[in-house]
Amino acid sequence: MAEKDIINPENLVYEKTKVMTDKVLHYCPGCGHGTAHRLLADVIDELGIQGYTIGVAPVGCSVLAYYYFDVDMQEAAHGRAPAVATGIKRVLPEKYVFTYQGDGDLAAIGTAETIHACNRGENILMVFINNGIYGMTGGQMAPTTLPGMKSSTSPRGRDVRTMGNPLKMTELVAQLEGTYYVTRQSVHTPANARKAKRALKKALEYQKLNKGTCFVEIVSNCPSGWKMTPVESNKWMEEHMFPFYPLGDIKVPEK
Amino acid sequence: MTEEIIIAGFGGQGVLSMGQILCYGGVMQDKEVSWMPSYGPEMRGGTANCTAIISDTEISSPVLTRFDTAIVLNQPSMDKFEDAVKPGGLLIYEENGMTRKPRRTDINICSIAAYDESVKMNNTKVFNMIVIGGVLKVRPILELENVIRGLKKVLPERYHHLIPLNEEAIHRGMEIIKTQHQVD
Amino acid sequence: MKELRLMKGNEALAEAAIRAGADAYFGYPITPQSEVIEYLMRENPVDRTGMQVLQAESEVAAINMVYGAAGCGKRAITSSSSPGISLKMEGISYLAGAELPCVIVNVVRAGPGLGTIQPSQSDYFQAVKGGGHGDYKLIVLAPATVQESVDFVRLAFDLAFKYRNPVMILSDGIIGQMMEKVELFEQQPRIAEAEEWATVGKKPGKDSVIVTSLQLQSEEQEKVNLRLQAKYREVEKNEVRFETYQCEDAEYLFVAFGSCARITRKAMEMARNKGIRVGLMRPQTLYPFPAEELHRLAGQVRGILTVEMNAGQMVEDVRLAVNGVTGVGHFGRFGGMIPSPDEILNALEKQFIGG
Numbered sequence: 186m187a188e189k190d191i192i193n194p195e196n197l198v199y200e201k202t203k204v205m206t207d208k209v210l211h212y213c214p215g216c217g218h219g220t221a222h223r224l225l226a227d228v229i230d231e232l233g234i235q236g237y238t239i240g241v242a243p244v245g246c247s248v249l250a251y252y253y254f255d256v257d258m259q260e261a262a263h264g265r266a267p268a269v270a271t272g273i274k275r276v277l278p279e280k281y282v283f284t285y286q287g288d289g290d291l292a293a294i295g296t297a298e299t300i301h302a303c304n305r306g307e308n309i310l311m312v313f314i315n316n317g318i319y320g321m322t323g324g325q326m327a328p329t330t331l332p333g334m335k336s337s338t339s340p341r342g343r344d345v346r347t348m349g350n351p352l353k354m355t356e357l358v359a360q361l362e363g364t365y366y367v368t369r370q371s372v373h374t375p376a377n378a379r380k381a382k383r384a385l386k387k388a389l390e391y392q393k394l395n396k397g398t399c400f401v402e403i404v405s406n407c408p409s410g411w412k413m414t415p416v417e418s419n420k421w422m423e424e425h426m427f428p429f430y431p432l433g434d435i436k437v438p439e440k
Numbered sequence: 441m442t443e444e445i446i447i448a449g450f451g452g453q454g455v456l457s458m459g460q461i462l463c464y465g466g467v468m469q470d471k472e473v474s475w476m477p478s479y480g481p482e483m484r485g486g487t488a489n490c491t492a493i494i495s496d497t498e499i500s501s502p503v504l505t506r507f508d509t510a511i512v513l514n515q516p517s518m519d520k521f522e523d524a525v526k527p528g529g530l531l532i533y534e535e536n537g538m539t540r541k542p543r544r545t546d547i548n549i550c551s552i553a554a555y556d557e558s559v560k561m562n563n564t565k566v567f568n569m570i571v572i573g574g575v576l577k578v579r580p581i582l583e584l585e586n587v588i589r590g591l592k593k594v595l596p597e598r599y600h601h602l603i604p605l606n607e608e609a610i611h612r613g614m615e616i617i618k619t620q621h622q623v624d
Numbered sequence: 625m626k627e628l629r630l631m632k633g634n635e636a637l638a639e640a641a642i643r644a645g646a647d648a649y650f651g652y653p654i655t656p657q658s659e660v661i662e663y664l665m666r667e668n669p670v671d672r673t674g675m676q677v678l679q680a681e682s683e684v685a686a687i688n689m690v691y692g693a694a695g696c697g698k699r700a701i702t703s704s705s706s707p708g709i710s711l712k713m714e715g716i717s718y719l720a721g722a723e724l725p726c727v728i729v730n731v732v733r734a735g736p737g738l739g740t741i742q743p744s745q746s747d748y749f750q751a752v753k754g755g756g757h758g759d760y761k762l763i764v765l766a767p768a769t770v771q772e773s774v775d776f777v778r779l780a781f782d783l784a785f786k787y788r789n790p791v792m793i794l795s796d797g798i799i800g801q802m803m804e805k806v807e808l809f810e811q812q813p814r815i816a817e818a819e820e821w822a823t824v825g826k827k828p829g830k831d832s833v834i835v836t837s838l839q840l841q842s843e844e845q846e847k848v849n850l851r852l853q854a855k856y857r858e859v860e861k862n863e864v865r866f867e868t869y870q871c872e873d874a875e876y877l878f879v880a881f882g883s884c885a886r887i888t889r890k891a892m893e894m895a896r897n898k899g900i901r902v903g904l905m906r907p908q909t910l911y912p913f914p915a916e917e918l919h920r921l922a923g924q925v926r927g928i929l930t931v932e933m934n935a936g937q938m939v940e941d942v943r944l945a946v947n948g949v950t951g952v953g954h955f956g957r958f959g960g961m962i963p964s965p966d967e968i969l970n971a972l973e974k975q976f977i978g979g
Contacts, residue, residue, distance in 0.1 A: 257823035259695045260836035265688035272692025275676045301681035475803035501890035505964040
């Protein structure tokens with residue numbers, strides 16, 4: 186059967202958003218990045234702001250995010266995306282600007298840039314993918330790795346006495362005057378994905394208000410780094426990650 | 441004509457602005473000028489100095505080790521710069537607070553009691569203008585009117601009502617400067 | 625009508641940035657260059673031209689803000705002094721790799737480490753040989769006067785956009801802190817329309833614009849490197865700038881840049897008064913280095929003395945240019961010490977004339 190026979194209008198239940206390119210995603214099977222990409226791209230499409238959006242890609246698994254988002258993008262040095270986004274937004278204040286960063290990028294090497302961009306209340310969206318591990322470099326400990334969780338640099342599990350505690354970056358930035366909307370979501374079930382999409386949409390809509398930084402954490406899985414099947418990893422995430430990183434809004438605009 | 445001047449004293453004596461006023465005066469008189477301050481933490485209450493060069497021709501080095509004129513306003517500055525005056529050059533020192541007289545015999549030496557005079561004028565802030573008056577008396581390198589025009593550039597507009605007072609201070613300085621030693 | 629002012633080097637440079645039509649300045653205070661951001665904040669250029677000024681949380685953030693603004697095709701500038709420039713080096717490498725135009729000012733102080741806040745030229749290698757990682761070059765301009773601190777800002781932006789390359793202005797504590805007469809150029813317009821490589825929002829029917837220095841395939845990365853090298857050869861061909869003083873009859877030659885060239889010129893005048901026929905070459909561009917002219921001059925003199933406020937950095941480029949045609953010596957003071965004209969003249973006599 187040819188492709189055109191399968192994909193005819195009555196069979197069509199899914200359509201790729203036009204804000205995603207046709208490039209094949211390099212992410213591991215079962216990884217949350219692909220879903221998160223699609224949701225953000227969908228939102229950009231629905232808001233009709235493809236031509237008015239500039240994204241900043243991080244260093245980490247999503248270093249090549251600019252291959253997949255069909256918007257103008259800049260690739261930042263490791264951790265520096267919030268500073269790069271600040272530079273963009275300051276000279277193009279009428280454009281929509283987002284960063285897309287992982288936990289190492291946003292919560293370790295780029296902590297200063299994250300805190301200060303949020304504290305200045307830069308009118309940008311920061312998307313924070315937290316999977317508690319360094320995926321791209323091969324499964325090393327992240328600032329958000331849970332206590333006791335194994336990684337290639339905490340092979341006997343994270344010992345908080347010597348390796349420090351996991352950093353709840355999202356709660357931290359919610360304390361800052363400059364943030365306007367701070368929320369923690371996940372994309373591992375259709376229901377959660379729908380919620381995460383609503384959060385991303387709100388965050389981009391708020392950008393028009395010039396009221397401050399919007400910060401959307403997405404707790405995600407890393408089947409390769411966690412050495413689990415995708416299904417196992419989602420289950421593990423629900424059982425271990427969510428208790429430590431509870432889902433839901435942390436700071437919402439005052440009515 | 442090239443006049444290479446070092447002005448040194450305590451922070452707060454108006455050392456840096458004296459150099460600036462002379463340089464602005466130089467600009468008004470169509471001279472080439474260069475002003476180079478000492479900078480850093482010592483500015484905050486410690487010793488300060490600046491080099492001011494006023495010349496008819498293009499200025500090469502803004503940083504110098506020997507000077508035509510040294511204006512020293514405290515003892516550490518005299519200790520540091522007395523030997524830096526070129527033979528036949530000029531040393532001007534503030535009388536107040538000095539514990540010794542200059543030793544050089546191959547340079548012209550003048551003294552000025554600018555601090556005492558400023559007290560008499562009930563305004564110690566014009567101290568540095570009194571010194572400038574003394575300098576202009578013994579080294580008439582700039583026209584007085586150009587120095588006043590330069591002063592207007594240094595002073596923010598809101599202080600321009602003080603210009604007559606500063607002009608008066610310059611005249612006092614011209615009157616009270618004393619020659620202590622003269623070569624030739 | 626020309627506008628003549630008496631200005632500090634740092635302040636004049638800041639004013640020049642506004643007048644050059646800069647869109648944004650991002651910086652972090654450090655002695656001896658804090659007057660740049662202080663002047664800009666006082667002047668509030670957003671009211672004059674729309675130029676944005678932001679005090680960043682660090683030099684690292686500032687250079688990455690420059691990256692973001694430059695990636696949007698805007699004229700972005702930052703300034704710092706030596707320890708801060710070391711922090712910026714990561715970002716500078718990325719800017720060079722992504723071929724983004726920008727201006728970086730280094731008002732050099734002495735190192736290594738925290739060093740002193742006094743003037744130095746000890747960042748020569750860092751400026752002209754890389755500094756950050758990877759095979760790249762900055763165009764490096766070395767002002768010797770407050771006037772050049774102004775003129776080179778405009779030139780730096782022109783070169784940065786002509787070659788899509790970061791340009792460094794290598795000033796120092798003397799040039800930054802001193803006051804001289806300066807003629808300011810007229811206000812230039814800010815950039816009205818972004819170039820095609822800039823991220824300003826995807827145009828309908830066109831591919832999205834990507835600003836990146838990443839190439840995962842070595843074959844592709846080598847192509848980038850070759851393109852950069854070809855660009856640098858163009859820069860070397862077109863953009864060499866220098867001044868010479870009294871070289872026509874010179875038997876000896878001084879080579880010095882920046883503030884040190886001013887002091888050396890005084891030494892040259894003193895030498896001439898003593899009957900020593902010495903000339904001075906002052907590179908205005910440290911990269912590209914005026915190697916060809918220096919080689920030519922080397923053929924006519926009996927010796928060359930490089931004078932620097934460092935332990936001997938530019939002297940290596942001088943030796944490469946001279947290539948053994950004549951003797952090359954070095955005289956330097958460092959650690960924030962400034963050589964005196966007498967010392968320089970003594971060094972010439974001792975090393976070459978036999979005093």
